[in-house]
Amino acid sequence: xxxxxxxxxxxATTGGESGVRLARSRRNAELSLLLLAMVLVAAYGxxxxxxxxxxVTPDFWMPAAALGAVFLGLHLVIRxxxxxxxxxxxxxxxLLNGLGxxxxxxxxxxxxxxxxxxxxxxxxxxxxxxxxxxxxxVILAAGxxxxxxxxxSVSRYAYTLGLAGIVLVMLPAVLxxxxxxxxxxxxxxxIGGFSIQPGEFAKLALLVFFAYYLVRKREVLSLASRRFxxxxxxxxxxxxPVVVVWLISLLVLVFEKDLGTSLLYFGMFVxxxxxxTERVSWLLIGLVLFFGGAYLAYVLGEMVxxxxxxxxxxAEIWLDPFADPTDKGYQLVQGLLALxxxxxxxxxxxxxxxxxLPEVQNDFxxxxxxEEIGLFGLSALLVVYLLIVxxxxxxALAVRDSFGKLLAGGLAFTLGLQVFVIVxxxxxxxxxxxxxxxxLSAGGSSLMANWLLIAVLLRVSDGARRPVxxxxxxxxxxxxxxxxxxxxxxTEVIKP
Amino acid sequence: MNAPLRRVGVVVMVLFGLLFANLNWxxxxxxxxxxxxxxxxxxxxxxxxxKRGNIEAGGTALATxxxxxxxxxxxxTYPGGAKYAQVLGYKPVNLADTGIERVENDFLAGxxxxxxxxxxKDMFTGDQTGGGNVLLTxxxxxxxxxxxxxxxxxxxxxxxxxxxxxxxxxxxxALVSMPSFDPNPLASHDTNEAAAxxxxxxxxxxxxxxxxxxxxxxxxxxxxxxxxxxxxxxxxISKSTQIPAGxxxxxPTSGEPIRNAHPSICPEPQVTLLDAVTESCNTGFxxxxxxxxANTIKEKARQFGFEQDDLTVGQLGEDGLPTxxxxxxxxxxxxxxxxxxxxxxxxxxQRDVRMTPxxxxxxxxxxxxxxxxxxxxxxxxxxxxxxxxxxYTAKPRELRQPVSGQVAGDLRDMMVSVVQKGTGExxxxxxxxxxxxxxxxxxxxxxxxxxxxxxxxxxxxxxxxSAVCVVLEQAGSGGSAExxxxxxxxxxxxxxxxxxx
Numbered sequence: 001x002x003x004x005x006x007x008x009x010x011x012a013t014t015g016g017e018s019g020v021r022l023a024r025s026r027r028n029a030e031l032s033l034l035l036l037a038m039v040l041v042a043a044y045g046x047x048x049x050x051x052x053x054x055x056v057t058p059d060f061w062m063p064a065a066a067l068g069a070v071f072l073g074l075h076l077v078i079r080x081x082x083x084x085x086x087x088x089x090x091x092x093x094x095l096l097n098g099l100g101x102x103x104x105x106x107x108x109x110x111x112x113x114x115x116x117x118x119x120x121x122x123x124x125x126x127x128x129x130x131x132x133x134x135x136x137x138v139i140l141a142a143g144x145x146x147x148x149x150x151x152x153s154v155s156r157y158a159y160t161l162g163l164a165g166i167v168l169v170m171l172p173a174v175l176x177x178x179x180x181x182x183x184x185x186x187x188x189x190x191i192g193g194f195s196i197q198p199g200e201f202a203k204l205a206l207l208v209f210f211a212y213y214l215v216r217k218r219e220v221l222s223l224a225s226r227r228f229x230x231x232x233x234x235x236x237x238x239x240x241p242v243v244v245v246w247l248i249s250l251l252v253l254v255f256e257k258d259l260g261t262s263l264l265y266f267g268m269f270v271x272x273x274x275x276x277t278e279r280v281s282w283l284l285i286g287l288v289l290f291f292g293g294a295y296l297a298y299v300l301g302e303m304v305x306x307x308x309x310x311x312x313x314x315a316e317i318w319l320d321p322f323a324d325p326t327d328k329g330y331q332l333v334q335g336l337l338a339l340x341x342x343x344x345x346x347x348x349x350x351x352x353x354x355x356x357l358p359e360v361q362n363d364f365x366x367x368x369x370x371e372e373i374g375l376f377g378l379s380a381l382l383v384v385y386l387l388i389v390x391x392x393x394x395x396a397l398a399v400r401d402s403f404g405k406l407l408a409g410g411l412a413f414t415l416g417l418q419v420f421v422i423v424x425x426x427x428x429x430x431x432x433x434x435x436x437x438x439x440l441s442a443g444g445s446s447l448m449a450n451w452l453l454i455a456v457l458l459r460v461s462d463g464a465r466r467p468v469x470x471x472x473x474x475x476x477x478x479x480x481x482x483x484x485x486x487x488x489x490x491t492e493v494i495k496p
Numbered sequence: 497m498n499a500p501l502r503r504v505g506v507v508v509m510v511l512f513g514l515l516f517a518n519l520n521w522x523x524x525x526x527x528x529x530x531x532x533x534x535x536x537x538x539x540x541x542x543x544x545x546x547k548r549g550n551i552e553a554g555g556t557a558l559a560t561x562x563x564x565x566x567x568x569x570x571x572x573t574y575p576g577g578a579k580y581a582q583v584l585g586y587k588p589v590n591l592a593d594t595g596i597e598r599v600e601n602d603f604l605a606g607x608x609x610x611x612x613x614x615x616x617k618d619m620f621t622g623d624q625t626g627g628g629n630v631l632l633t634x635x636x637x638x639x640x641x642x643x644x645x646x647x648x649x650x651x652x653x654x655x656x657x658x659x660x661x662x663x664x665x666x667x668x669x670a671l672v673s674m675p676s677f678d679p680n681p682l683a684s685h686d687t688n689e690a691a692a693x694x695x696x697x698x699x700x701x702x703x704x705x706x707x708x709x710x711x712x713x714x715x716x717x718x719x720x721x722x723x724x725x726x727x728x729x730x731x732x733i734s735k736s737t738q739i740p741a742g743x744x745x746x747x748p749t750s751g752e753p754i755r756n757a758h759p760s761i762c763p764e765p766q767v768t769l770l771d772a773v774t775e776s777c778n779t780g781f782x783x784x785x786x787x788x789x790a791n792t793i794k795e796k797a798r799q800f801g802f803e804q805d806d807l808t809v810g811q812l813g814e815d816g817l818p819t820x821x822x823x824x825x826x827x828x829x830x831x832x833x834x835x836x837x838x839x840x841x842x843x844x845x846q847r848d849v850r851m852t853p854x855x856x857x858x859x860x861x862x863x864x865x866x867x868x869x870x871x872x873x874x875x876x877x878x879x880x881x882x883x884x885x886x887x888y889t890a891k892p893r894e895l896r897q898p899v900s901g902q903v904a905g906d907l908r909d910m911m912v913s914v915v916q917k918g919t920g921e922x923x924x925x926x927x928x929x930x931x932x933x934x935x936x937x938x939x940x941x942x943x944x945x946x947x948x949x950x951x952x953x954x955x956x957x958x959x960x961x962s963a964v965c966v967v968l969e970q971a972g973s974g975g976s977a978e979x980x981x982x983x984x985x986x987x988x989x990x991x992x993x994x995x996x997x
Contacts, residue, residue, distance in 0.1 A: 271507075275500045325535045333535055339522050340530020341538045353538045371538070375523045379516060386512045393505045397498050405497045413504050420511040429518040 026087040027079045033091035034075055038068040041098030044349050048106040051350030053117050062122045063105060063131055067098050070138045077142040081149070082462035086395060089461065092388050093439055093454050096381070097134055097447070100440035102349075103369050104130045110355050126361050126442045133444040140448060141455035151459045155212045155403050162209030168202035173255045186256040199261050200436075200449035203414065204456070207268060211406035214276035218402070221277045259311055260421055260433030266290060267417045272410040276402075311431075318431035331358045335367035335426045346374030361442040363434050367426045382423070385438075388454075389416035395461035408460040411453050540589060544568035547626035549604045549881060551584055551596055553634040554993070559584050559597065561626075564685070572683040578676035579643045582707040583634065583668075583817075583874060586679035590687045591694055595707075595817060596630060596874065599810045603628045603878055603887070610878070610887045628887065631877040633667035635660075637993035638962075638986055642670040645982045646966075651947070655969040657708035657853045660986050663861035663952060663960035665892035666870030668809065669990040673708040675700075710809060710819040713850035714967060717937030717976075718776045718919075719948045720797075720845030722859055722907060725773055725781075727788050727796040729903045735910060738766040741780040750837030754782045754844070757936060773910040774918035776934065778844045785843025790827035790834045793843060797824045799898040800859050801869065802851075809854070811875045812890050822855040823848065845935060856950040856965030859898075860932065863911060864952035864960035867904035871895040911951070915980075920951065922977050923984035928961070928991065929954040930984060934976035939969075947975020949983040953991060962987040 042064035049056045071094045078085050105127030109117050112125075123132055148154060154161075172180035172187050180186045188195045214221070270286030294311075301312020313328065321329035321336065334357050342352065354360045354368035361368075370378045392412025396405045418438055425432035436446040522530075531539060547570050551559040558580045561570040572587050574580065585595015593601060602608035606615070606627035614625040642658045649656070653674075660669040681693035697705050706712060733739065741762040746753040755778065756762060762777035772780035785793055794802075801807070802822045810816020825848020829835045841847040854872065862869035871893045878888040899907065911931030914920040920932040932951025939946055952963040964987050966979040 278500050337530045337536040340527040353541055356537055389508050397501050409501050416508040423515050427518050
């Protein structure tokens with residue numbers, strides 16, 4: 001692995017020599033990268049206007065400036081409260097978020113009557129709402145950074161968060177459809193004109209719980225096992241609580257008719273389990289369970305329908321979207337046609353017709369953007385996502401405590417998996433399951449939850465890069481020493 | 497825990513690698529298919545962003561684009577309605593385009609390589625320069641007359657075709673196929689309306705969407721005698737040579753006698769070749785054909801353009817409207833020798849001989865033009881959107897030389913005789929020398945005969961100015977005379993209005 005290959009001191013050996021490490025905060029690098037990202041966002045906005053309005057309005061820079069201001073605020077918070085946080089995370093996320101806002105504003109412009117286009121207010125339409133959500137989310141992320149001075153403190157609330165996660169996941173399922181159902185998926189809570197997707201937050205809460213629980217149990221899970229077919233399988237009773245959490249969330253998700261989220265939880269769970277136990281058997285079990293489950297759902301969907309009919313339909317569309325290109329396969333077909341029309345370089349921001357795509361502001365935003373920025377632009381976006389994920393994993397590698405490793409690793413992987421699931425879905429690599437594209441798609445819940453995720457990653461990376469000597473307090477704790485609340489769970493099992 | 501974390505990093509890299517590979521695969525192998533997919537509305541909207549160029553003839557716009565307030569910015573309209581439909585074709589939103597609209601689509605839409613300079617300029621000025629204009633060879637007057645006369649023909653025939661070309665250049669002066677259709681509903685932005693209009697036309701048993709002038713073959717009847725006469729003139733027979741005739745002729749192997757259209761035609765045992773053409777003597781030509789042999793007849797027909805199936809009428813040397821090949825059919829027996837019965841019938845343009853109206857006009861044109869057959873074309877000029885630069889100007893090309901100047905001269909004299917004192921009298925034009933040949937072709941035993949006329953007009957100096965072919969399907973008795981009359985009218989209009997040239 002290339003990105004994380006930088007020598008991150010192994011926790012077992014860090015103690016003595018970490019004081020010698022050059023402690024550089026790299027905050028100025030973060031600031032200049034952030035400015036570069038905002039210049040790109042402003043340039044994107046200007047290009048959109050040039051293409052759609054045939055002129056660039058004097059106010060074209062305003063969305064970029066508003067975003068820039070709030071990102072700058074977050075940068076200052078990081079500078080003072082998490083000075084050693086990874087400098088690439090914030091600019092990368094800011095770039096994606098800014099382009100998302102720019103693209104959503106571009107959709108507003110495209111849908112507005114030509115006479116109204118030049119006077120479109122910056123907080124108007126879905127683009128404006130997304131801008132407002134961004135401001136709120138970033139402030140919330142800054143707040144989390146302020147409250148959570150050490151990521152280990154979260155583990156204190158692990159059981160509370162686990163319970164909250166389950167409640168959040170279950171809530172839409174038990175609420176009446178009139179409140180919770182949008183486009184056939186019961187994932188929402190709608191109050192008035194306001195809707196939130198509690199599952200997005202449940203993801204974070206559950207991961208904290210998984211991380212805490214697995215750190216406590218990892219030794220038992222990895223050592224006390226039964227050998228079967230040459231693979232070590234853990235004892236049932238050790239797995240109890242985790243499997244229960246997982247089953248509940250999955251069962252509920254079947255009733256919420258959203259396969260994408262279900263897949264996401266599953267992947268998140270299996271990977272944290274694997275990281276904690278270092279047992280390949282978990283990956284194998286997970287893959288078998290997943291592919292077996294998918295196939296079973298496909299067969300069941302064909303034979304009995306019911307809760308599986310949705311998945312069967314999606315699989316059929318995936319196998320041949322052009323079988324019913326004007327109805328069932330319409331969305332996927334139009335997404336593919338958008339990608340094909342975009343070609344290598346795209347039609348240019350504002351030069352395409354993303355309005356044709358159903359749900360272009362949500363699930364299909366990647367295809368909509370793809371039409372306008374082409375293969376090269378999309379590749380660049382994917383690289384930015386990859387950068388964020390690998391930076392998160394790098395923080396996990398570098399951080400000294402097991403809880404932080406599991407937390408950061410799980411969060412980073414979940415983010416990457418979500419990008420894979422949705423981008424793979426719209427490009428017909430895998431069956432399409434409704435997911436938001438992190439930081440791009442319209443939607444406050446997703447944006448807010450993902451910014452909180454980034455705040456946690458920032459905090460973990462700060463902890464990882466913070467020089468040990470002179471730090472005092474918890475940070476100076478000998479590497480690998482478990483925080484008290486982790487009840488003596490061993491930090492590291494050094495494998496030969 | 498670092499080892500599994502690193503492996504998770506690799507897994508993420510692999511997942512993103514898959515995404516990346518898949519996106520590349522889409523662009524490399526699927527993009528063209530997706531871009532041009534029928535379900536892709538994007539390219540279409542983009543196509544309608546730019547004003548499509550005009551198709552014009554003689555200074556009149558026959559197809560033009562008007563700005564609308566809808567999502568598709570320009571509406572294609574055809575002011576001439578049904579009159580030019582078979583030439584122009586139509587440019588629908590969802591359906592397939594046809595005619596000149598299809599052939600010259602790139603230039604009209606402005607996406608042609610020739611117009612790359614305009615596109616480049618647009619990139620900097622931000623304007624949308626329209627597409628280029630296509631100027632046709634059609635003579636507005638000739639087309640008007642052809643369309644009106646065909647529609648109101650005195651036989652009350654519903655199906656037929658007329659085409660007039662300039663014998664010296666091959667430029668098409670008029671092209672009408674009956675029944676015609678109004679292309680405007682097909683170009684409607686309401687795709688349901690367009691589809692409904694299309695389905696109605698498609699299901700019409702009279703086939704209004706067909707271009708009969710270029711694409712339909714019918715037995716040519718006596719007009720084919722010009723081909724046989726040309727073969728005879730090249731094989732030692734002259735205009736004044738006496739050839740066997742008679743009121744009836746039975747080929748050696750067949751009991752089915754060939755008779756003349758009327759008992760008064762060539763009942764004498766021998767007539768001159770000139771008289772045989774003038775009176776359209778069936779028995780004379782049946783025996784002439786048998787004497788010349790099937791290979792000679794077939795070869796002559798091929799030299800006049802029969803059997804060519806790749807001729808297109810548009811720009812010269814470029815894509816154009818497709819044409820059907822005229823055929824002489826099977827004249828041989830199974831053992832390869834001549835079948836005298838088939839040969840006798842083929843020599844008077846029956847049996848399996850089939851000809852397009854275009855082919856008829858090209859035969860008449862070659863005769864009028866001293867034996868030189870010009871390649872027919874419809875596109876006179878391609879004009880830049882600003883109407884100043886010309887990207888193409890037709891340079892007439894000889895297609896082939898079916899007969900020598902001498903033979904052409906003899907054929908011309910005989911055809912002139914047909915109009916002066918024979919079956920084609922109604923084609924005569926005051927002040928011009930008109931030649932022609934009528935044809936009455938049996939279509940099926942229980943159906944009325946087709947009426948044909950092929951002909952040409954020479955001015956006082958003997959310069960050919962127009963060649964025409966008119967066919968009235970199942971016109972019955974008097975059909976060929978009516979075809980001759982219409983042919984004369986079309987040529988007169990073409991002479992009066994050389995505007996298309």
